[in-house]
Amino acid sequence: MRVIDNHTPNLRGILIIILLGLLALNPLVNVSIILAEEDNEIVLILKAVDYGEVRHIEYIPKPLYRARTLVCSEVAKELLLKALYGMELDEAKLSFILACRRDGYFSQTPNEASFDPEATLYTTWLLKAIGAELKISTSLLLQKLAEADTFDKAYYIAMSLKLLGYNVSKSMLKDFDLGYAVSWIRNSSRPSVKATAMWLCLFKDTEKAKWLLENTQDIGVKVRARLVLGDYPYKDLANLDFSEWFNIETLITLKPTFVNVTIAPAIVVKQEPRVASVSIVKWPDEIISDYEFAWSLEDGRIISKLGIGNRLLTFEHYVAREETAWLKVGQARFGLVNVTCIYGPPYLLKLSVGGLEFKLEGDNYEEQWTLEVPLAGEYRVRAIIESPRGILIGEGIIRLKAGFERALLDYAWLGLPLLSTVVALCGAPSRRRKLRLGLPVMIVQIAPAYYAYELLRLHPIWFT
Structure with missing residues (x-):
C-alpha cells in the first residue's frame, strides 16, 4: 500500500463503510417496492338500468328558387318563396311583375296583352302573401275556366279562384275528372299522372292519391300522393329535388x-x-x-x-332483463391496473378511469385485463357493459398511488459520489475522525437527493 503522511488506509474500514452504505440503501428499496405493490382496488356491481334515448x-327544407326565364310567372315563383320565408324582395323584380298587370289579369311580359293563367296564378299568390291589393277579375277567371281545354290551364285558374276566396268545387272540373284519376284534355277518357298530381293540390282526393301510388315511379308524385293520404316517410321528402317547382309547390300547398x-x-x-x-x-x-x-x-x-x-x-x-355483473379494478403497480369482470359472454366492457377510455371484449364468463393507467390520485371509474341482453352500468372512486421502481442508474447517481467520499475519508488518521467526518458528509450528500426524488419527483442527477 502507498503511504500518505505516514498513515496507511484501512481496507477493513473501507469495506465496513461500504457495507453500511448498502444496508442503508436497502430500506429505501423496500419502501419503494412496498409503495408500488400496495393494493388499491374497488369492486363495482354493475346493474341493468333504463338506458339511452x-x-x-x-330537417325542414327551405329551398330557394331562381327564375329560369324573365317572364312574369317565373319571377313571381322566385319572389313568392322568399315572401313565405320573410325575406326581402327585389324591388326591380316586383316592378317587372306589376308591369305585367292588365285589366283583371296578368300577362307573361310587359309587352304582351294576352291573358296568361300561369302568370295570373303565381302573381296572385305572391301579392296575397305580401298583403298587396288584388285586382283580379273573378268573372274573367270563371269565363276562362270554362274555356280551358287542357288541365294545366284549368288548374292555374281554379287555384287563382281559391286564393281569391272563391269556393271551387269538383263539379267545376267535372270534364277532366275520371273518378279514379284526371285526364289532361277536357272530356278525354285517358288518365294523366301529371294532371292527377296537380288535382291533389286543389282537392285532397285519397282515391286519386292511391291510384298515383300504383301507377307511377316518380318520387315527387309519390310524395305528393302520400302527403294527401297523411302517412308519409320523411326520407322521401328529404330526397326530393327542390330545383323543380313541382316539388316546391308540394311544400307550399300540402304543408307537411x-x-x-x-x-x-x-x-x-x-x-x-x-x-x-x-x-x-x-x-x-x-x-x-x-x-x-x-x-x-x-x-x-x-x-x-x-x-x-x-x-x-x-x-x-x-x-332488458335485470342482471348484474361483478367488476374489480385494482392497481398492480404505478402505471398498471388489473381489471377482472365476471359476466356471461359475449359483451363489450367500456371502462373509463380518470378520463382514459378503454373498450374490452369479453368472451369468457371471467375475464382479466391489464391496462396502462399512468395516473396518481383519486379518479372516478365508470363501467358500462353492452351485451345482447341489455346495458349494465356501475360507478365508483379509485385511489391510485404513485410508486417508483429504482433503476440501476438511479442508485449509481446516489452511490458513486458516496463511494468517492468513502475513499477520500479512508486516509483519515483515526476511526473516530472517520466517523466524525464521514457520517455528516454522507447524510448531506444522500438525504437531499433522496427526498427530492421521493417528494419533488426530481432525479438525483440534479443534486449529485
Missing part, C-alpha cells in the same frame, strides 16, 4: 309536418317509455303542439307510437 330528427322527438328510455328495464322532448313544425315555420303518444308490448318488444294528425311514427324499444 330514441331520437328522431327531421316535420317532427324532432326524443323518447326515453331506449332500453327498458323498469321505466315506461315517455316523450322527453318534441318539436313539431308545419312547413315552413308553424309550430304544432297537438300530438298523441302511446306504447304497447308486441311480441316481446315495446313499440311506442307518436301520432300527428294522420301521420304515425313508430319506435322500437329493447326490453
Whole structure:
C-alpha cells in the first residue's frame, strides 16, 4: 500500500463503510417496492338500468328558387318563396311583375296583352302573401275556366279562384275528372299522372292519391300522393329535388309536418317509455303542439307510437332483463391496473378511469385485463357493459398511488459520489475522525437527493 503522511488506509474500514452504505440503501428499496405493490382496488356491481334515448330528427327544407326565364310567372315563383320565408324582395323584380298587370289579369311580359293563367296564378299568390291589393277579375277567371281545354290551364285558374276566396268545387272540373284519376284534355277518357298530381293540390282526393301510388315511379308524385293520404316517410321528402317547382309547390300547398322527438328510455328495464322532448313544425315555420303518444308490448318488444294528425311514427324499444355483473379494478403497480369482470359472454366492457377510455371484449364468463393507467390520485371509474341482453352500468372512486421502481442508474447517481467520499475519508488518521467526518458528509450528500426524488419527483442527477 502507498503511504500518505505516514498513515496507511484501512481496507477493513473501507469495506465496513461500504457495507453500511448498502444496508442503508436497502430500506429505501423496500419502501419503494412496498409503495408500488400496495393494493388499491374497488369492486363495482354493475346493474341493468333504463338506458339511452330514441331520437328522431327531421330537417325542414327551405329551398330557394331562381327564375329560369324573365317572364312574369317565373319571377313571381322566385319572389313568392322568399315572401313565405320573410325575406326581402327585389324591388326591380316586383316592378317587372306589376308591369305585367292588365285589366283583371296578368300577362307573361310587359309587352304582351294576352291573358296568361300561369302568370295570373303565381302573381296572385305572391301579392296575397305580401298583403298587396288584388285586382283580379273573378268573372274573367270563371269565363276562362270554362274555356280551358287542357288541365294545366284549368288548374292555374281554379287555384287563382281559391286564393281569391272563391269556393271551387269538383263539379267545376267535372270534364277532366275520371273518378279514379284526371285526364289532361277536357272530356278525354285517358288518365294523366301529371294532371292527377296537380288535382291533389286543389282537392285532397285519397282515391286519386292511391291510384298515383300504383301507377307511377316518380318520387315527387309519390310524395305528393302520400302527403294527401297523411302517412308519409320523411326520407322521401328529404330526397326530393327542390330545383323543380313541382316539388316546391308540394311544400307550399300540402304543408307537411316535420317532427324532432326524443323518447326515453331506449332500453327498458323498469321505466315506461315517455316523450322527453318534441318539436313539431308545419312547413315552413308553424309550430304544432297537438300530438298523441302511446306504447304497447308486441311480441316481446315495446313499440311506442307518436301520432300527428294522420301521420304515425313508430319506435322500437329493447326490453332488458335485470342482471348484474361483478367488476374489480385494482392497481398492480404505478402505471398498471388489473381489471377482472365476471359476466356471461359475449359483451363489450367500456371502462373509463380518470378520463382514459378503454373498450374490452369479453368472451369468457371471467375475464382479466391489464391496462396502462399512468395516473396518481383519486379518479372516478365508470363501467358500462353492452351485451345482447341489455346495458349494465356501475360507478365508483379509485385511489391510485404513485410508486417508483429504482433503476440501476438511479442508485449509481446516489452511490458513486458516496463511494468517492468513502475513499477520500479512508486516509483519515483515526476511526473516530472517520466517523466524525464521514457520517455528516454522507447524510448531506444522500438525504437531499433522496427526498427530492421521493417528494419533488426530481432525479438525483440534479443534486449529485
